[in-house]
Amino acid sequence: MGILDIQNLSISYDGSSILSEFDLSVSKGEKILIKGRSGIGKSTIFRLIMGFGVRSSGEISLDGVPVDAENIWNLRKRVAYVSQDTDIAEGKVTDLIEEIFSFKANRAAYEREGLQRIISDLSLSPGILNKEYTKLSGGEKQRICLMLALLSGKDFFLLDEVTAELDVGLKQKVVGMFFDNPQWTVLSISHDREWAEKATKVIDLSGKVN
Template sequence: MGQLALNNLSKSYGANHVLQDISLSVKEGEFVSIVGPSGSGKSTIFQLIGGLYTPDAGTISLDGKVLNDSRGHISYMPQSPALFPWRTVLQNVELSSEIAGTKFDRSKTMELIKSAGLSGFEDAYPSELSGGMKQRVSFIRSLNAPQSIICLDEPFSALDEFTRLEMQQWLLSIWETYKKSILFITHDIDEALFLSDRIVVLSDKPAVVKEELIVPFGRPRSEELLLSDPFLTLKREIYNLLRG
């Protein structure tokens, strides 16, 4: 499964009112992105989903089960790869299974490493990898976790433009193979349009959902899409929503 629903979430930290009546969903096997101004509460949404904080109002549910203030139900990939430097690529990927207490499936792990183009690097340490390679390890670690939904928090923001596009294309190819549900945070409109099935646009804080757009482009997607007229038209629409 992997159907996530947020219903009328609100959250404040003292006088800092961050979220107001946020409702959104991710269907099974769907790729949904959240865009919004800096400081609009995008990461706070992930912290609530992950059970790090409790919403002041509203519910978070996965496959119909309410998860408020409950941990261990999502797989999370932060902005930095967050790899343990003393563990090899193989050991870092298998960490998600260790934490979840699930049985190791070495053949699945090796297949994920191969799919990431990292065959031959199983015994390499993070210090021996490029930035893009580290992000691949971090993502396949998330895929290797037993949870049915992955939350990605601007995972490519530190990469240069060309490496970032390469990673986006790679992410799509892997996602289309494994079809886990993904909720993706980004401040990059191009990235959201290139990757997503739907895009949720937030206002400045206290954040509300300003608009939810269905991305009309078929899959698979190539980089030529980025300069097409329909893509640029939708990009302007989202840009104006964020500005307005």
């Protein structure tokens, strides 16, 4: 049994099948890249793991616990999911951080020292905390989302195209941050070669098309 087990997962959209009988078992510490052409269901798999959609059939479990209505609220606290849509807030970045770490599940995880370190690791300027989130560039927004995931203290990450708007140097840096920690389990969806170069396993969904 892995950290994440997916069995016979099928996804349909508007009556047509996108993905059928998809299996995946992820062990602790694995660094997996999921790739495939657009619209093949990569992001939908992540959404289903988080309980954000309806699967046609199949089973998903995290740490052996089925992803269902009863368990989903606790399971979400276990996973750090960064979606490709970075439109997550209005107001100042610092207010967003305060809000996210005011949630009961995150209060214990938040460390101010950690925040300064991660800001520096992600090559963000300290002044970014007082900027309006909506006025940041796409790359800055991606790094703020990553910063929040890193600050959450979790060790299982679902990262959906999180380096698409970063330059090459930063892409390598971010990949290293997530893939170099042997304790962390990471599933990444990306078209960037930096992830493919360091992944322990690459899953190409194109072979699963109906």
